[in-house]
Amino acid sequence: MIESLSTLVLATTPDAGNEGFMLLKIVGIVSGILGLIFFLGSAVGMLRFPDFYTRMHAAGKGDTLSTMLMLGGFGFVTMDDFSLGSWLLLIKILGVVLFIYLTTPTSSHALMRAAFEDDEMPMTEEDLKKSKKRGKKKS
Amino acid sequence: MKFFSLIPVIVIGGLLLWAGQDFPKWGDVESPASKSPVSSHFIANTGVDTEVPNMVTAVLADYRGFDTMFETVVVFIAGMAVIAILRGSSVGRPRRKDHEVEAEPDLIVTNTVRLIVPVLQIFAFYVLAHGHVSPGGGFQGGVVMGASFILIALSWDLEKAMSRFPIERCLFVAAMGIVLYGGIGLLSMMLGGEFLDYAELDKILPVSREMARYHAMLGVEIGVGFTVASIMFVLYANLASEGRLKQGL
């Protein structure tokens, strides 16, 4: 049953290597590069932001979006033909994307709650001014 | 103190890196592992003997089935030992340590876990049953299955997970896994072969000798998965609550 279905799918699709797959690959590469840009933002945010909550803002959002974009991009790039196997692969990769879409924000939220209940206070404007003054004195 | 402990770390790490140069290269034909007759025999014969594409599963569950059976028993004994040591050890101690406080289960975490756990359990069965063609098998599937119960215990509390999978049922399922494994071995012995000689099962299964080995391997993997999944959860429940099985981590 499955074999006859896969041969039917194979027979109705055009030969591999034509422009349709090129378009898929370009879509995949563009989304991969977009994901890298978002991850660059998240990495710079991790490095530069002053306190824990702002760093979590950078990491939580940029990390989720960049991982989803990169994984989806690889799902499109690895599609060489429209056989049953590559459809299954694409669906599996999209399953990982869905899993990360659900779990990463949840773990960020759980960490944030743990930090807040541990009396880790967010930085106020006065704290920021103080730390700037201290930095100037040091330099 | 930190500085002094850094010295042995650097020395031993450097020694390990230096010794790593003597390893054979990746895919080297001249290396001892690929020269030995054992590996070439397995590469040539697993596909013919058992019709399993994944050689690792065939070697693990069929050619070295005896070894894997007692690995499963070792896992079972580990769970038993933890229960024997921790049960009743907390009688005289206070119910809560002085650095612990009460905490409500988090709404967002519980809802996410509610969504994820069924998918994870199906994924565990997929890993278990797909071990013949892709990496996976009883141990891996069992670990994913146990992790799903641990997630329930983490996001609500231990009582909630215990109401789903009580400790008596855990131990029963763990013992059933070993009984399943040994039972398949004994059945093949009764049918005229040796212990764990799955090919003899073709007398009661409507398949060829090779496919009988294939299907018997699946049964063996299911037994391993039962034991590993329930013992994982037993270990977590006992260690997190110091044997009380109540109000753990």
Next chain:
Amino acid sequence: MTEWFAIIMGTCLFVLMIPVIYRICVGPTGFDRILAVNVIGTKTAVLLVIIGTLYDRVEMFVDFALTYALLNFVAAIIVSRYLNRTISLKEMEAREKAKKEAKAS
């Protein structure tokens, strides 16, 4: 072309992980370290898919990626649960210090 894309993506990911590893080593609070470990764990799932593309075995490595993401989630939940159920880290340090002083005197 696919292979080159995978290699370039992998190198870029490794380079961009350096600031995150800096946060693990230096991070002023423990939460920063946990957060950075979580970020690296998520990115490791992507790296596993990249390695799978290079070996031409993506269908195999996707399973690893899913399992790795699951373990990462479990780790984050465990740490946050532990911190939720105990008193704050600062207070714990203060209590240990008081205990040490009591022993010394």
